[in-house]
Amino acid sequence: MMPTRRTILALLLCAGSPAMAQQPRPQQRQPQGPNLSAPRTLMAGAMATVFVSRAPANARLAISRPGDPPDAAIVASPLGQVPALSLPAPGEVGSFEWRLLGESDGKPVVLLRQPLVTTEPAATLAAPARVARGNPLPVRGIGPNGDRDRVVLVKPDAPPEAQGPNFFPAENVESTLEAPAEPGAYELRYVMDAPLTGSRVLARRELLVE
Incomplete structure (x- = not known):
């Protein structure tokens, strides 16, 4: 079907109309500040x-x-x-x-x-309940995992900052500790060491060294 003269004229007018011309895209504003x-x-x-x-x-x-x-x-x-x-x-x-x-x-x-x-912080510990003295002790400890948190083996009456065989769960939540040479009752602890609180025991697990 051949286009009529009126149709051709309408198309030419639309093509030359400023409203139909491609408008320039506004420049994207660059983000400012931190x-x-x-x-x-x-x-x-x-x-x-x-x-x-x-x-x-x-x-x-x-x-x-x-x-x-x-x-x-x-x-x-x-x-x-x-x-x-x-x-x-x-x-x-x-x-x-x-x-x-x-x-x-x-x-x-x-x-x-x-x-x-x-x-509220929380932690869990997993380890055998008994171990022969001097033997390897597989341990798993998960908690806040702060960069100074530690899983440590100490006597049950030791203060929160007491030292003993330990590892840092921020580096690895599983490790193998060496059981003490002295038999007796011990306690495996997850100790959080965070700003404002210092050392705080979040979890405990009894361990018998035989």
């Missing part, structure tokens, strides 16, 4: 990896209480040139905040804030 991406809920004492982009030179990542001034931090670390940083959460249960800190006139200033809520 950005912080961090967990909002975390088990107390656990490690968290935080991602930061476009941070200024000499910036620091910190965890503080919401009402604390900029120079008060429970834990803080400089960012350097890395886009991600891991920090341990406070060992207490409560409300805190992530802060990206900069400097102004030589004093710290808060550039960004993000809420952080810590929940």
Whole structure:
């Protein structure tokens, strides 16, 4: 079917119309300022990896209480040139905040804030109930897995900070310890060592060395 003269004229008018012309795409606005991406809920004492982009030179990542001034931090670390940083959460249960800190006139200033809520810490232990003295003892310990947490074998009446055969679950949740040479009753412990609380026993398991 041949197009009519009226149809051809209409097509030509539309082609030359400014409304039909291809409009230039608006330029995409580039993001400005730093950005912080961090967990909002975390088990107390656990490690968290935080991602930061476009941070200024000499910036620091910190965890503080919401009402604390900029120079008060429970834990803080400089960012350097890395886009991600891991920090341990406070060992207490409560409300805190992530802060990206900069400097102004030589004093710290808060550039960004993000809420952080810590929940009750817990841990589990798995190991044989008996072991011959001096023999290898397979152990498994899972908890907050903070960078200073440890699974340790001590006497039952030892204080939380007592030392003994141990391993760090942040590196590996399973390990083999050497049983003590002295027979008797011992206790396998998961010890959380976190900011604000220090050493705190989260789990215990009785062990008899024969």
